[in-house]
Amino acid sequence: MLSVKRIFSYSSLFIVASAVTASGGQDGSYEGLIEPSEVVNVGSQVRGILEEIMVERGDRVKKGQVIVTLNANIEKAAVNLARARVEFSRRKVLRNRDLYKKKLISIHDKDEMETELRITELQFREAEAKLELRTIHSPVDGVVVERFLGPGEYVGEEPIMKIARIDPLYVEVVVPVEKFGTIKKGMKAEVRPEPPLRGRYRARVIIVDRVMDAASGTFGVRLELANPSYYLPAGLKCRVVFPSG
Template sequence: MKRFVPWLVVIVGLLIIAFVVRQRRTRGAANYQTATVTRGPITQAVTATGTLNPVVNVQVGSQVSGNIAKLFADFNSQVKAGQVVAQIDPALFQATVTQAEGDLANAQAALELARVNAKRTQDLFARKTSSQADLDQAMANLHQAEANVKIKQGALDKAKADLEHCTITSPIDGVVISRSVDVGQTVAASLQAPVIFQIANDLTKMQIDSNVAEADVGVVQVGQDVDFTVDAFPMRIFHGKVVQVRNAPITVQNVVTYDTVIGVSNPDLKLKPGMTANVSIIVAHKDNVLEIKNAALRYRPAEAAAAEAGSTSSRSGARQGGPRPGG
């Protein structure tokens, strides 16, 4: 039994040495990851963000100042063109019309008197019982009376127009998306017409105003397909088409973008005005092309990665083909 002990020690030692050598070889061998080259579609897209807006959005305001007496529409109300949506208290404007009618009547009476005087003066002048100066004065009074009638008629027309403007109507068929006043509130139209309602023509057809970077706008064209999502429905992809690329630049903090208008169909009315859209404009698409994993086109040996771990400079390389261990 004792004579087998040395041989047992030798055998165990050889096994340990073989195990260590194998471990070192395994550690130094390249560990390849493989993937199958396939065929499929490939798409190039330009990404941007934008805001959903109605195609036609009309601001309905008041051309006269006064108190809001009645409101006949509210948020989300469906309205027709010509439908009354608000009423401004007409009392003051009705009084102005009445006064203007009285002023016009006085001016017309003065005109009739001036005509009679002018006719009488002409007859007297023809019989040489009136002077030329009297005739000239009578004719001047007649012309002045005629002009005064026109002035009073204009004042009456304006007063009637202001009275009509107390009744505010919708200019289009659509839906009210915003109301800015309440009953009893005073609106002042001294400088510009105050906005009372915003009415969208048809929310089943909307548009996205997206800001495309100047570096990408060169490949964006009218008619290109668009996919987009909104935060309200993150799992749903909506579709549209580019309908306009506007030439006017938009500069914010020295960053230049261009407004790209995207037409969108919204039959189920899920999309709302003001929603933020994450847009992907499809600028190129190919079918049945070879597809290779991105990782196969980029290789960094473990030694290089370890050497760069403590370096302040970062280097990376990319090439086609498989990795070459030790190269």
């Protein structure tokens, strides 16, 4: 099972089209929807009991940050055992190196001890890797949207929490087919969030749909909106103004 199930914000723009109008306002603006650029369901590659969850709903997280640990008593014991075997095999090889030089042991015995050392080293690395799987890191910079499980609960294939990446944000807009050809990838547009959040923000067109929705006579456009301060939340409606001409 993958430790992270990524759900990219590739929501169908035809679904968005049914939720927002494609008719332009008097100022030439179009209604849009501000969404996370990525939503991630965070799970575990291994089954076990949740020992600690370091974040709550609404917390900001950084990519690579430890957010969950599973009970790892067995894995820690396995690491200690594997380490002891490596140390023993290493001492054994060192002790018998001089004996080989003096021809007191055969090349076969020497090879056997060195092979045993390599095997124990691999077993040690394997034990460390299994222990590392009991610690879960955030796969993205973002905010915790929802927690599904808590400490003491058993985790299997279900997600533990959901994290949304809101820098950058995506702005999904549907516009009438008459605008096709005038809106191009890379062009800038102005985004005006709905009250109570106000202001005007610059966004860049990153996707222009090449397939129209014949029923509504519209096509979809996605813009990327920088949000380094996390000031703008996702889920807002907005107005988008594209440059004229």
